[in-house]
Amino acid sequence: MDNIIINELSKYFKSMIQEIMLSEREKYLKEHSETRGNGYYIRTPKTILGDMELEIPRTRDGNFKPSIIPERKRVTFMLDDVIRALFTAGLSSRKTGEVIRNLMGTSVSASFVSSNLEISEEVISKFMNRELTENYPVIYIDATYISLKRDTVSKESVYVVLGLSTDGRREILTYCLPGGDEKSSVWRDIFINLTNRGLRGVKMVISDDLPGIGEVIKEVFPNADHQLCWFHLKKNIKNKVRKSDFDEILKELEYVFESKNEDEAKSRLQAFINKWSKLYRYFNNLRDKINSYCYFFKFHPKLRSYFSTTNWLERCFKELKDNIRIRGYFHSEESANKFLYLFFSDKSLKYHERKLRYSNIIEETLNG
Secondary structure, eight states: OHHHHHHHHHHHHHHHHHHHHHHHHHHHHHHOTTOOEEEEEEEOOEETTEEOOEEEEEETTSOOOOTTSOTTSOOOOOHHHHHHHHHHTTOOHHHHHHHHHHHHSOOOOHHHHHHHTOOOHHHHHHHHTOOOOSOOSEEEEEEEEEEEESSSEEEEEEEEEEEEOTTSOEEEEEEEOOSSSOOHHHHHHHHHHHHHTTOOOOOEEEEOOOTTHHHHHHHHOTTOEEEEOHHHHHHHHHTTSOHHHHHHHHHHHHHHHTOSSHHHHHHHHHHHHHHHTTTOGGGGGGGGGHHHHHGGGGSOGGGHHHHSOOHHHHHHHHHHHHHHTTTOSBSSHHHHHHHHHHHHHHHHHHHHHSOOTTHHHHHHHHTO
């Protein structure tokens, strides 16, 4: 088991270092417009996790040097970096201590690990209550579930809001672990908190079809379109129809998705519902939601995939659960909040470092 964890940790560090180096080169190229990227060269530094083959990005002028990889020096990760990475990868304090012992031949207690992971409530609160100074015309909302022990172990919802700024950058605006299942009333509280922190000018909210969420969005963001997620639509339909019909339904939904404009999409979706409601009553529930499934058609065709689903959050949740899987469940709300802070603050930083493709079109569209 420890070998598996060590291998996964090595992959995690390699991925992290590669991403940092690429980000540094991107920044360098912006500051030195006279040169361009020039592929990679290989280095295999020795680390406490073993030899690690890295692709070092380079530039045509030959002057770019990633700061994280010192030249002609042994690369050694600090112990507290390893501890934090292990914890973020889903290990408990006790298990982290065991893995460090196997890595370094030194005994590390669970209390030592905890002290190295000490993240004050003030630090977490600062992230959760930071002022939102940028404009986020589009926000994506969704919830996932984690296993948490209070008196007993049970699944509880984690609410997350992702914002898209006018210049095409993403950012985790907030997350919370209030306890219990996902409820629209909790989303209302989250929205109000965001507006109190400075969120303004929301033009679109993208979500699944949680009961009551449309009314809450209309109350807090009266001028925003509520775009329902097509990924969740397909997922819900799959659970409601026979397997023999599902492939045909997907093809017809793809035909709707290929519509040239919003009016054509509404017309095609209406015809789709009329056809399949004769076999499945579920489709009648979609009649009043045609507009909410078609708002994204008003955008440039190259941008439509950005505004039709909550897939960015779905991928984020998959990564979150992959990291939690080794742990199994959280032993306390405190440890869960600490883990969620480390994960989402890091994810937000990575999101914000890079603009999306077609960011120029996004900027023109969202500022229009």
